[in-house]
Amino acid sequence: MKVFIVPPNSLILYDLVERFGHEPLSVMKAIRERVTDLEIDSPPLNVTPEDVKKGLKYAGVEVPSGIRGRLAIWGPLIDQAEAAIMMEDPPYSFGCVGCHRTNEMVKYLLRKKGIPILEVPYPEDEEGAKRMVSKIKEFLEGLR
């Protein structure tokens, strides 16, 4: 099954989803399609007016451009998602995953979709990691 991960570029979640036999939907794959396209319309990252229009599908025109820009890439992945794993309060909050409003919007879109969702806290100690891994394993095995 296609599992959307939040944060969408998390190494830990990407690896665990793949390890337990599912396909992670990550932002890296979406970015790759843009940066390795032979026809680069808008260098360096090939963001085109089409992307801007795509973003409008998920957030209104009054929403800041940063949120619409992010949703232009993450939104189509959410559309494909059959399940989702969300990591709560990851200690990194900068770069492409640093926009809290986008993160809230992503959670809202996922919940609205009605797919199975697992919310796990970011592990801070050994026991936390054990809890996280066992919950993720149980969740992913239950999806089959």
Next chain:
Amino acid sequence: MESESETRMIVIAPTSDVTPDRVVRFVHSLGRPLTIKETCYGAMVEGSKEDVRAALKEVRKLDPNGIYSKIRGFPIGDTRRCRAHHGSRPGFTQLEKEWKDLSLVEKGLSAVERGEKATEPKKKGRIPVSKLKDIVDEVKK
């Protein structure tokens, strides 16, 4: 760049005995048409999806719970990201944090394999009224 190509980051947990050098040599020894780059956290492997995934499957055998992987958007040596070309590497700080925490995830995976059950954290309860009264009395004094 072919559409079926894939770039993978192979990240070694800090507690693992495997070194990036060993991973690189191991991938070379597989004899597959892959581009490999040694990094501080492990290695980057690039090639056709099938070759990359087959190599990753073999690499994981070196330390199943100590080697992690995710795909990378930009190809190896891409001038927009490669430091040799003064590219920016905005995702590295996140990768660094997650790399440090891989030792915890490794322990979690090993515990799950052993069938250990994780203990649930104690829920914070409400203060009983009697204790609250004691606190009020103490403050009043």
